[in-house]
Amino acid sequence: QVQLVESGGGLVQPGGSLRLSCAASGFTFSMYTMYWYRQAPGKERELVANINSAGTTIYADSVKGRFTISRDNAKNTVSLQMNSLKPEDTAVYYCSCLRKNYWGQGTQVTVSS
Numbered sequence: 001q002v003q004l005v006e007s008g009g010g011l012v013q014p015g016g017s018l019r020l021s022c023a024a025s026g027f028t029f030s031m032y033t034m035y036w037y038r039q040a041p042g043k044e045r046e047l048v049a050n051i052n053s054a055g056t057t058i059y060a061d062s063v064k065g066r067f068t069i070s071r072d073n074a075k076n077t078v079s080l081q082m083n084s085l086k087p088e089d090t091a092v093y094y095c096s097c098l099r100k101n102y103w104g105q106g107t108q109v110t111v112s113s
Contacts, residue, residue: 002026002102004095009107012085016111020080022095022104030073032099036080038091038109048093049080063089085111 008020020036033052039045049059049069057069068081078095092106 002100004097004102004104006093006095006104006107009093009109011110011112013113014086014111016085017081017083018085018109020082020093020095020107020109022078024076024078024095024097024102027097027100027102029076029097032097034069034071034078035096035098036069036078037094037096038089039094039106040088040091043091045094051078082109085109087111 003025005023006020008018010018012018031053033050035050036048037045038048047060048063049057049067051057051069051071059067066084071078090109090111092108094106095104096102
């Protein structure tokens with residue numbers, strides 16, 4: 001059974017940091033590019049970052065220099081370190097393996113004072 005389980009969301013003040021994690025199971029995690037997406041209320045889901053099996057990363061312009069995606073193939077996890085958070089980063093964040101159309105349930109990130 002395939003599972004992607006996100007954790008680490010919460011409420012943080014502007015300028016603060018959060019680290020999201022996604023634990024994967026049920027497929028050969030190391031073979032696939034993994035993605036973080038987010039969806040804010042009333043907006044379409046957007047790509048935040050991705051990391052391929054070799055560790056090459058791509059970021060949305062809106063998060064470059066603030067967010068870092070990483071993966072641990074031994075632990076089947078992908079993480080998103082989010083620094084210098086802004087109110088516009090508020091969204092539900094989803095972990096995904098797009099190639100297989102696997103999605104997690106999402107974790108809420110709220111940036112507010």
